[in-house]
Amino acid sequence: MMSTESVSNEAIQQAREQLDAHVREIVQWHFSPETGSPFWLDWAEKSGWNPAQEIESFDDIIARFPHFQDEWLRDLQPDVWVPQAFKGQPFNVFETGGTTGMPKQRIGWTDYKVDYSEFSEKISDDHFPRDHYWLMMGPTGPRRLRLAIEHLANVRGCSCYFIDLDPRFVKKLIADKKFDVARSYMDHVIDQAVTILKHRKVSGVFTTPKLLEALSEKIDLWEAGIRGVFCGGTTMDPQYTRFLLEEVLENRIGFYPTYGNTLMGLAASVPVTKEDNFSITYYAPQPRAVLRVVDAEKTDEVKDYDEWGRVELTTLTKEFFMPRFLERDEALRREPRAPYAWDGVAQVRPFGAMEKKIVEGVY
Amino acid sequence: MSSIPHIPCLRKGAPYESLDQIEIKGYSDGQTLASVSTVNGGIIRRDLRRIDQGKAALRKFTVDQLIDISAKAGEAFLNGSLPLGDKGHTQSPEDYIRTLSSTSGLPHVMVKRNMDKIYHALTHMRTVLTGLTRGLDFSILDKGYGAQFGTRISYYSTAKALGLVMPSNSPAVNSLWLPAIPLKTPVIIKPGREEPWTPYRLIQSFIAAGCPAEAFGFYPTDHEGAGVILDSCGRALIFGDQNTTAQYANNPGIQIHGPGFSKILVGDDQIEHWPDFIDLMAASISENGGRSCINASAVVVPKYGKEIADALAKKLGPYKPTRPDDRGARLSGFANPKMAEYIDGAIEQDLKESGAEDVTAHYRDGSRKVEFEGGTYLCPTIVHCDSIAHPLANREFLCPYASVVEVPQSEMLEKIGPSLVVSAITKDPDFTEMLLDSDLIERLNLGAIPTMKISWDQPHEGNMFEFLYKRRSIEREE
Structure with missing residues (x-):
């Protein structure tokens, strides 16, 4: 299990230096004609400055780059994002959200494997025994998550069963107030999972909070052999987290909340404890991605610790560069916590959740 | 002890302090009068799976004993100092009147009148049940069968609990669910957002009078939680306007209490x-x-x-x-x-x-x-x-x-x-x-009778006994 000790200033400084070095490497990669992508080379030409020469640190990214526009991922053909160094290599096309119209698309080759191989080191063998079987019940389709979970299982010597859930359909049903159909669809998904759990040996589950709750009402998870649950996708406020831990998982099944999406990868959480009032804090897979909690009105400014702000994501890999993307989420900014020597984001929820009702769906 | 009372959820009578709490404030001065724990529908669904324990606890008593307990509860409700929440606070009748008045807008004199109505219902439970059952020998409910009026009679319970989605503006409507307890049916209550006071005080009155705490669920909750209560208890009452209640209009397990016209x-x-x-x-x-x-x-x-x-x-x-x-x-x-x-x-x-x-x-x-x-x-x-x-x-x-x-x-x-x-x-x-x-x-x-006149031996908006019990045919070898 991970430590909950605080982090030394030296460790924070070291992480910062590592991030800055990584920033220089990635920016040079994307803005050099030999390796960079058509989009960023074209952007640099139009903007009149050369990031490859002028960006020295992560602070420079914040100071010099505007917010990444999600329309670019909707409107442009995917090949504009192919770095020269990857030219000719077929890529995966992963999609996010997309309730209506064209979804955002991100291309990739092996980033998801890097993220999830690293994540494998953060989960316990007691909860996710090696050389066994997993079940994923959640959005598959065009999402990175499906391949990522299978890779994670495979890294640990496991194989994974899949039950699909189409979140776009669920969001439409709820927006159209077709609650009966939404409930029926959820039951359909759960029934399939119950069938698998009754007939196959499974020890680890990936799913969303609401599906986990619904599954636990149909089958005794512990008796079914489940020892670890890896959960993400929608909001888990502290009381709901406590409900999952104490009532659904009965304080005996390992619980690993995660925050992630196609654009970032996977942010792991520090262990959820009663002492933290069941508040979940996530840490980005730095230096490949950086999360900041910024003032929603003045996005150049970071909020103070334990204050709410909008989540801003910067992705820094050789496959994909995305500076300062404003997520549709808000969170509390949290201090570094071992083993993470950088800021965390806590109690993530849809941006504006306190002001308006957000359709997150039954999933 | 905190200066502000905390009203917990009651899960089979046991207090549960949630991390989600709302504050109840006086409507004219904005003063915080209590914090109230709220829970999600999932917790209620889980508890309802074990509600048989609440029912079993009530079955240990006869209807007659529960009628006596109801009468004692009436005295406690009207005159007693009762626990208010789980932080050591108590509530006198005067506190109750003042607090309910300041959150509901009802003047003290009307709160007291509502209190008297509830007291009357509790202390006249035998009359109420006799009216609802048309003179049934209550021992038939204790045994499940018997003979009366020259015929064999058997009744069975239609619900594992009586669910209640209560309003915020009318404390006297709590008198509607009171017969459920002597009829050996646990109650699962979602109080109105601004009115936890009356159902909580009633529950404490029953417990003080010797009723098993397991018979009570008290769940301040959201729309989803209300839906769980209405869908899962077997029988439920909902109070609200036509927009709120229309979706339940054709559900025989749910009694709607909306505008009376x-x-x-x-x-x-x-x-x-x-x-x-x-x-x-x-x-x-x-x-x-x-x-x-x-x-x-x-x-x-x-x-x-x-x-x-x-x-x-x-x-x-x-x-x-x-x-x-x-x-x-x-x-x-x-x-x-x-x-x-x-x-x-x-x-x-x-x-x-x-x-x-x-x-x-x-x-x-x-x-x-x-x-x-x-x-x-x-x-x-x-x-x-x-x-x-x-x-x-x-x-x-x-x-x-x-x-x-x-x-x-x-x-x-x-x-x-x-x-x-x-x-x-x-x-x-x-x-x-x-x-x-x-x-x-x-x-x-x-005749010249005000619409407000209530006779406790008459059913109000449906007969609670017929809602909670059904008669079955029975033959028994002598």
Whole structure:
């Protein structure tokens, strides 16, 4: 299990230096004609400055780059994002959200494997025994998550069963107030999972909070052999987290909340404890991605610790560069916590959740 | 001890402090009076799976013993100092009155009247159950079968619990669920957001009187949680307006308690004596601040409509807001001022349609909506309508409001629509027979009886015994 000790200033400084070095490497990669992508080379030409020469640190990214526009991922053909160094290599096309119209698309080759191989080191063998079987019940389709979970299982010597859930359909049903159909669809998904759990040996589950709750009402998870649950996708406020831990998982099944999406990868959480009032804090897979909690009105400014702000994501890999993307989420900014020597984001929820009702769906 | 009481959820009677809490504040001074734990539907669903334990705990008692416990609970409710929450606070009857008044807007005198009604129901539970069961020997419910009236009788319970989605504005409606306890049915309560006080105090009264705590679920919760209670208990009551309750209209397991559209009808044979009935009409319209479903919201007469409207307006129009502790208080404040604004706007909007006049405007000093010492009030409103088809003729609002409309006696029953209570002032046998034959009237008062009169041996909006029990055929080898 991970430590909950605080982090030394030296460790924070070291992480910062590592991030800055990584920033220089990635920016040079994307803005050099030999390796960079058509989009960023074209952007640099139009903007009149050369990031490859002028960006020295992560602070420079914040100071010099505007917010990444999600329309670019909707409107442009995917090949504009192919770095020269990857030219000719077929890529995966992963999609996010997309309730209506064209979804955002991100291309990739092996980033998801890097993220999830690293994540494998953060989960316990007691909860996710090696050389066994997993079940994923959640959005598959065009999402990175499906391949990522299978890779994670495979890294640990496991194989994974899949039950699909189409979140776009669920969001439409709820927006159209077709609650009966939404409930029926959820039951359909759960029934399939119950069938698998009754007939196959499974020890680890990936799913969303609401599906986990619904599954636990149909089958005794512990008796079914489940020892670890890896959960993400929608909001888990502290009381709901406590409900999952104490009532659904009965304080005996390992619980690993995660925050992630196609654009970032996977942010792991520090262990959820009663002492933290069941508040979940996530840490980005730095230096490949950086999360900041910024003032929603003045996005150049970071909020103070334990204050709410909008989540801003910067992705820094050789496959994909995305500076300062404003997520549709808000969170509390949290201090570094071992083993993470950088800021965390806590109690993530849809941006504006306190002001308006957000359709997150039954999933 | 924290200075502010915390009201926990009660899961099979055991306190549960949630991380999600809301604060209940006085409506006029904004003072925080308690924090209340709220839970999600998932917790309720889980607890309901084990509700049989609550039922088993009640089964250990006979109906007679539970009737005695109810009576003791009545005494505790009216006079006792009872636990308020899980942080060591207690609540005296005076505290209860003051607190409920400050969150509901009901003046003290009306809270006390509601308290007395609940006390009466608890201390007359034998009469209540005898009325509901039509004189059933209660030992038949204890044993599950028996013989009475010269025949074999067996009843079985229809529900694992009685679910309740309660309102915030009318504490006396809690009296509706009280028979469930002596009928050995656990109660699962979602209190109104602003009114945890009455159901919590009642639960504490029952527990203090010796009732098993496992028989009570108290779940301040959201819309999803309310749905779980309504869908999962087997039998449930919901209180709310038509928008809230319409989706449950065809569900036989759910009793809907919405607007009553209660009315006073005067027959041709009595209309010449109309001045004699003005006090009765005014009381039916305005008692309890005009907030009950059994308050009259229309007076339907064959003639003298204008005169009756004027007389009622003259009597009710001068009513003004008073301090909550004024013993002569007649109006309730609005905990949510927007509700008062909405009602006032709705009445004004419909008055623009020709054929209706706010007669009280002549006798009222100022506007209908008034501010008084930080509270918002709606003054009595009597609207004369020249047709029962007018949008204001058959409406119900949370204030002393009624229309007065002329309808020929021969057409009254065709036109009044569903009515929870009808007080029909008539001695005409033919009209009486028509009234008795009507399926639109839930409770019928024949004669000069206010709509607000409650008889505890009569069912109210459905018979709770028939809701919670069904008779089965039985043969048993001797």
